Amino acid sequence: MTDTFIGIIGGSGIYDIEGLDNPEWIGIETPWGSPSDQILTGMLDGVGMAFLPRHGRGHVHTPSSVPYRANIDALKRIGVTDVISVSACGSFREQMAPGDFVIVDQFIDRTFAREKSFFGPGCVAHVSVAHPTCPRLSAACLSAAIDAGITVHDGGTYLAMEGPQFSTLAESKMYREQWGADVIGMTNMPEAKLAREAELCYASVAMVTDYDSWHPDHGEVDVSQIIATLMGNADKGRAMVRRLPALLGADRTPCPHGCDRALDHAILTAPDRRDPLMMARLDAVAGRVLGRPA
Numbered sequence: 001m002t003d004t005f006i007g008i009i010g011g012s013g014i015y016d017i018e019g020l021d022n023p024e025w026i027g028i029e030t031p032w033g034s035p036s037d038q039i040l041t042g043m044l045d046g047v048g049m050a051f052l053p054r055h056g057r058g059h060v061h062t063p064s065s066v067p068y069r070a071n072i073d074a075l076k077r078i079g080v081t082d083v084i085s086v087s088a089c090g091s092f093r094e095q096m097a098p099g100d101f102v103i104v105d106q107f108i109d110r111t112f113a114r115e116k117s118f119f120g121p122g123c124v125a126h127v128s129v130a131h132p133t134c135p136r137l138s139a140a141c142l143s144a145a146i147d148a149g150i151t152v153h154d155g156g157t158y159l160a161m162e163g164p165q166f167s168t169l170a171e172s173k174m175y176r177e178q179w180g181a182d183v184i185g186m187t188n189m190p191e192a193k194l195a196r197e198a199e200l201c202y203a204s205v206a207m208v209t210d211y212d213s214w215h216p217d218h219g220e221v222d223v224s225q226i227i228a229t230l231m232g233n234a235d236k237g238r239a240m241v242r243r244l245p246a247l248l249g250a251d252r253t254p255c256p257h258g259c260d261r262a263l264d265h266a267i268l269t270a271p272d273r274r275d276p277l278m279m280a281r282l283d284a285v286a287g288r289v290l291g292r293p294a
């Protein structure tokens with residue numbers, strides 16, 4: 001049994017969370033560089049909480065420039081056990097309307113200009129992301145959203161695009177009609193893959209802000225509309241977060257789905273061929289299986 005420590009990665013429009021006991025912004029450096037910002041830590045109902053604004057306060061990072069590896073490493077390094085992404089997304093489904101939440105359970109990764117792994121030459125590893133989100137953590141998010149009176153959809157496929165431009169009409173139609181995606185955003189990949197490599201449970205709560213560009217009755221997406229929808233629904237996000245500690249509890253049992261043991265059989269590089277510099281960089285992410293430097 002360990003202590004639950006919930007990490008929230010706040011997306012566009014979410015740069016702070018309220019209501020923490022003993023709140024403190026702390027600066028963390030990682031072998032992968034600086035995270036997007038300092039991390040706000042504190043307690044909520046007796047459970048440790050950490051909040052990291054994905055784009056930084058003041059929104060300085062584009063979806064491509066977000067330091068995804070540093071963000072996940074920093075959360076792991078301070079002891080976070082469960083990471084919840086709260087993001088804005090466009091919807092490909094009539095019934096997933098602006099203001100609704102979607103508990104994402106699958107991804108199509110169309111990003112191409114980002115570092116996608118902690119591993120590499122000198123320490124090669126392959127983890128499974130067949131089920132990229134944690135069912136236990138996702139179920140807690142679903143319950144929290146329902147308890148908060150939010151219209152929430154249980155499951156959905158998130159298409160992660162590179163951006164920063166929104167999709168063309170042809171792309172929007174293809175993702176929706178041929179590829180079966182339900183929502184679209186620019187940030188949950190490689191974040192989810194990196195969380196799996198770091199043996200962190202990861203859930204994605206996506207708030208629908210628009211119908212992208214496919215919908216005949218809605219104009220094309222624009223950023224002011226997205227931010228207006230986000231601001232108009234910010235209380236919902238806060239209400240959901242407030243309920244999470246009670247649902248997850250302070251004492252954490254091992255993940256029944258194995259998220260916290262994802263590296264058990266993943267590392268291929270023979271111990272005597274491992275690069276010591278890589279080993280040092282992986283101290284937080286893979287220390288459980290590689291051993292931590294003395």
Ligand SMILES: CSC[C@H]1O[C@H](OP(=O)(O)O)[C@H](O)[C@@H]1O
Binds near residue numbers: 086
């Ligand atoms: C604000 S418009 C597009 C921008 O919003 C979403 O960010 P996040 O996922 O961090 O909430 C989307 O992915 C784009 O990065």
Ligand SMILES: Nc1ncnc2[nH]cnc12
Binds near residue numbers: 088211212213
């Ligand atoms: N339509 C959209 N496409 C990509 N990212 C988004 N974030 C919010 N709405 C979006």
